[in-house]
Amino acid sequence: MPSPVQILEDPINSLIQRCPDMRTLRQIHAHFLKSPLGSSAYGLSRSSPSRPVRLRRHRLCPPAVRSNSQPKCVLLELHDPGMLSSPEQSTEPISLYKRMLRSGFAHPNSFTVAFVLKACSIVSAFSEGLQVHCHALRYGLFSSPFVQTGLLNFYSKCEKIASARCMFDEISDKNLVAWSAMIGGYARIGLVNEALGLFREMQEVGIAPDEVTMVGVISACAKAGALDLGRWVHAFIDRKGIELDLEISTALIDMYAKCGAIEKAREVFDGMDVRDTMAWGSMIVGLAIHGHVKDALELFSAMLDSQVKPNHVTFIGVLSACAHSGLVSDGRRYWSTMRELGVAPLMEHYGCMVDLLCRAGRLEEAYTFVNDMPIVPNSVIWRTLLVGCKNSRTFDEAETAAEQLLQLEPLTAENYVLLANLYASRCQWDKVSRMRKKMKDHGVKVVAGCSSTEIDGFVHEFTVGDDTHPEIEEIREMLRTSQSGFGEQVMSRGPLRSFMMWSKRRRRARSASTARGWRLPTAC
Secondary structure (H helix, E strand, O other): OOOHHHHHHHHHHHHHHOOOOHHHHHHHHHHHHHOOOOOOHHHHHOOOOOHHHHHHHHHOHHHHHHHOOOOOHHHHHHHOHHHHHOHHHHHHHHHHHHHHHHHOOOOOOHHHHHHHHHHHHHHOOHHHHHHHHHHHHHOOOOOOHHHHHHHHHHHHHOOOHHHHHHHHHHOOOOOHHHHHHHHHHHHHOOOHHHHHHHHHHHHHOOOOOOHHHHHHHHHHHHHHOOHHHHHHHHHHHHHHOOOOOHHHHHHHHHHHHHOOOHHHHHHHHHOOOOOOHHHHHHHHHHHHHOOOHHHHHHHHHHHHHOOOOOOHHHHHHHHHHHHHHOOHHHHHHHHHHHHHOOOOOOHHHHHHHHHHHHHOOOHHHHHHHHHOOOOOOOHHHHHHHHHHHHHHOOOOOHHHHHHHHHHHOOOOHHHHHHHHHHHHHOOOHHHHHHHHHHHHHOOOOOOOOEEEEEEOOEEEEEEOOOOOOOOHHHHHHHHHHOOOOHHHHHHHHOOOHHHHHHHHHHHHHHHHHHHHOOOOOOOO
16 A cells, blocks of 8 residues: 555645646746645655756756755755766766765665766766765665666676676576667677677577667677668568667668668658758768768768757767868858857868868878867877878878877877888888887787678678687688689788888898898898
8 A cells, every 4th residue: 555645645746747847847846835745755755857958957856855855865866867968967966976975864775876876977087986886885875777777788788798797697587788789789899790699599588678688789880881781671661660860870871881881871761850060960971971072062061051969969060071081161161150150170170171181182281280289189189290291202291200100109100110111111121121010019010900700690701810719621622622823912002012022122131141141232
């Protein structure tokens, strides 16, 4: 039998959940304070607005918390969810949780811990999340399914996949949330086969996936470039009647674009009834990376006409499109538009502008742009400038870019190979030797090449020098019987060609000098 308090609370709670605006909510709150339940912690916690006014919740909740002489955990629990709509707001529940512990009024319960873990996952507050994990153990809350799935989601979002898997394995009765969090965790760090394998296992145990699950699976297909598997997942969504909401549709656009099916991505985009900033941005970026510059810029104009405000991802796509076609004036105009709309340039935007100027052959402007950046350029910026110098055979700024690049990334083999090729193109073999010596002194080794392919829903990965594939002998036999000149064609197009030619010439010279007792000079 429900208690008299519950009988009075339930209608008020129902009214609050259906509250259309803040004015109505304040009226309900005033009536509630006049009622016998005015001092009830449960009731005060329910005076937080519902979904329609969630963004303004923090303006009402703190007075409710302060007005209660003995605040309970439930106040934090209901105060919490409305704050999780953005990373900035997600820090507030963590601060409130610390205040609650310092006040000594209450120990956390399972719901409190779960909400705080969610906040930690959004802002990647790993240290704070570990402390909350300890609190769950200390207060005997670890067995709660809310706490277990909260910890699983926290470790997955923080990319601590081994800890996440341990949590997943410890959950005896795995629900949909647990399966979805683990699949999403695998997809987030690129463990595609693990994510897809877990999805198959989930279906085998009879757990029906929802929208969140399918977003994780689609993301895994996008990372693997598994187009056929992505198409099967899309058909699976239609077959199971899963709603194509904003998140799934945006994930499908991203997946099709990354897998090379840009027409299918556009088809999904055009079929959307409602499009948010992420959907527009994903389509614009997809068109840009496929070289559909005109379509990308026209879509950006349509986005502005639709009164949808672009974000930093949108402008990355727009500036990349300009870079692909060398549209310097358009790129500068969109850069100004970005600033006017209040989108602060990130490192990626500066990188796009440097790439645009370098592709257009304006190396001096690019170098000036880098020097005038209000933030410290990263290795990508300097590498882009160095590649531009190499392609334009402009070497004045190359030395400065090379020096900055090696300071930032002294252990990255790609930088040394790039510089060696640059020096080799100018027949500066002494500097090539210096690059090779630096690599040896720093213990830098060239990372083995890697490729992958999808066959029958499984992604096969191949790495140079790795013979652990179960069908390696059959693969080698196929390579032996393939066209004889294939290998030479591949090597002639590879980025290491100049460096490898120099290395080969170097070995021949050393062999000759050893045979004759003196070293032959190496000519260009």
